[in-house]
Amino acid sequence: xxxxxxxxxxxxxxxxxxxxxxxxxxxxxxxxxxxxxxxxxxxxxxxxxxxxxxxxxxxxxxxxxxxxxxxxxxxxxxxxxxxxxxxxxxxxxxxxxxxxxxxxxxxxxxxxxxxxxxxxxxxxxxxxxxxxxxxxxxxxxxxxxxxxxxxxxxxxxxxxxxxxxxxxxxxxxxxxxxxxxxxxxxxxxxxxxxxxxxxxxxxxxxxxxxxxxxxxxxxxxxxxxxxxxxxxxxxxxxxxxxxxxxxxxxxxxxxxxxxxxxxxxxxxxxxxxxxxxxxxxxxxxxxxxxxxxxxxxxxxxxxxxxxxxxxxxxxxxxxxxxxxxxxxxxxxxxxxxxxxxxxxxxxxxxxxxxxxxxxxxxxxxxxxxxxxxxxxxxxxxxxxxxxxxxxxxxxxxxxxxxxxxxxxxxxxxxxxxx
Numbered sequence: 463x464x465x466x467x468x469x470x471x472x473x474x475x476x477x478x479x480x481x482x483x484x485x486x487x488x489x490x491x492x493x494x495x496x497x498x499x500x501x502x503x504x505x506x507x508x509x510x511x512x513x514x515x516x517x518x519x520x521x522x523x524x525x526x527x528x529x530x531x532x533x534x535x536x537x538x539x540x541x542x543x544x545x546x547x548x549x550x551x552x553x554x555x556x557x558x559x560x561x562x563x564x565x566x567x568x569x570x571x572x573x574x575x576x577x578x579x580x581x582x583x584x585x586x587x588x589x590x591x592x593x594x595x596x597x598x599x600x601x602x603x604x605x606x607x608x609x610x611x612x613x614x615x616x617x618x619x620x621x622x623x624x625x626x627x628x629x630x631x632x633x634x635x636x637x638x639x640x641x642x643x644x645x646x647x648x649x650x651x652x653x654x655x656x657x658x659x660x661x662x663x664x665x666x667x668x669x670x671x672x673x674x675x676x677x678x679x680x681x682x683x684x685x686x687x688x689x690x691x692x693x694x695x696x697x698x699x700x701x702x703x704x705x706x707x708x709x710x711x712x713x714x715x716x717x718x719x720x721x722x723x724x725x726x727x728x729x730x731x732x733x734x735x736x737x738x739x740x741x742x743x744x745x746x747x748x749x750x751x752x753x754x755x756x757x758x759x760x761x762x763x764x765x766x767x768x769x770x771x772x773x774x775x776x777x778x779x780x781x782x783x784x785x786x787x788x789x790x791x792x793x794x795x796x797x798x799x800x801x802x803x804x805x806x807x808x809x810x811x812x813x814x815x816x817x818x819x820x821x822x823x824x825x826x827x828x829x830x831x832x833x834x835x836x837x838x839x840x841x842x843x844x845x846x847x848x849x850x851x852x853x854x855x856x857x858x859x860x861x862x863x864x865x866x867x868x869x870x871x872x873x874x875x876x877x878x879x880x
Contacts, residue, residue: 499569500576507580514549514584517671518542523723524801526593540652544661575629582636587643603643611635674809689827689835697831703763704773708781719792726797740797748789755782780836787843794850811849815842
């Protein structure tokens with residue numbers, strides 16, 4: 463299991479970090495204007511990547527791992543590729559408009575290409591490799607092209623000073639990796655009848671999974687803005703320091719969740735035992751994170767950011783509580799509800815968490831400063847867990863009331879899974 467977690471979580475993480483490796487050095491070469499332009503491109507492109515992915519990273523692994531038919535698996539990949547390519551094509555002019563507006567004078571192409579490079583991550587075949595249990599393909603077709611592009615950029619940048627080549631190379635590396643994977647593992651017949659109208663219908667069918675990932679992304683991007691609107695500068699500084707630590711900790715949750723996502727849905731596995739193991743593992747990780755934040759958070763933030771910006775005990779404690787709930791709902795959402803077809807329940811849990819959490823952060827940070835913002839975040843994540851828990855209990859009660867009735871995947875979890 464440790465090898466699986468390292469392979470299926472560590473490799474995609476390396477791929478996602480590749481575009482960031484040279485940015486500190488580029489800042490010294492390009493100056494403030496270039497640095498700001500690339501930062502805008504990164505931020506906008508990261509959100510675009512989630513839109514381009516259309517929720518396949520959430521729903522795709524369960525769909526692919528749930529069948530052993532190679533032809534059906536390839537067909538699902540073909541559908542995913544064409545739907546994501548269409549989304550990518552739609553995003554490009556939007557990214558161009560944003561680059562023209564915020565890229566700054568003379569930095570349009572740097573901003574646009576950086577945004578495009580980040581958005582192209584949504585086309586990655588990594589989620590499919592996770593579902594099929596083939597970590598080597600992630601390294602070959604996702605990680606290596608991006609890392610090679612980054613390494614190649616080093617001497618080119620030093621020799622020419624043309625920083626625009628950096629985002630262009632990252633974009634090319636991502637697209638080439640997807641191209642060669644598709645060429646190697648897809649067949650022409652997999653794309654039969656997939657012209658524009660069926661692809662658009664497939665995109666519409668993905669609205670729940672896509673909306674869930676977009677809602678989660680929007681929610682995760684707003685806490686600092688909300689707290690900034692109501693807290694004093696000193697309170698915001700404390701919140702930001704703890705929030706940085708929180709984001710680092712969430713990488714562990716993402717690593718564990720990704721490594722187990724395909725495994726819990728494999729067609730030949732004992733789903734009940736695997737999902738219980740997932741929930742137990744995420745709960746243990748969450749409790750460890752809570753303890754770490756409460757006991758070590760103030761000291762770590764002081765070490766990293768200095769005494770004036772160090773987070774207090776209360777702020778770290780509530781971030782730890784939020785971490786616990788995030789870890790748990792990663793399992794109940796991705797490993798329980800999504801494989802059972804209850805994507806809408808996951809979506810509405812995210813919406814409910816944002817609807818409660820964001821106002822709570824706004825109000826509580828007015829009176830409690832950074833600690834209030836963290837408490838509001840914890841409340842929002844608790845709501846996500848509560849809604850998902852209710853969805854699981856509702857499904858169980860329906861099965862008990864109608865044991866002989868067929869239950870659709872869209873409305874309930876199978877009896878075996880409960």
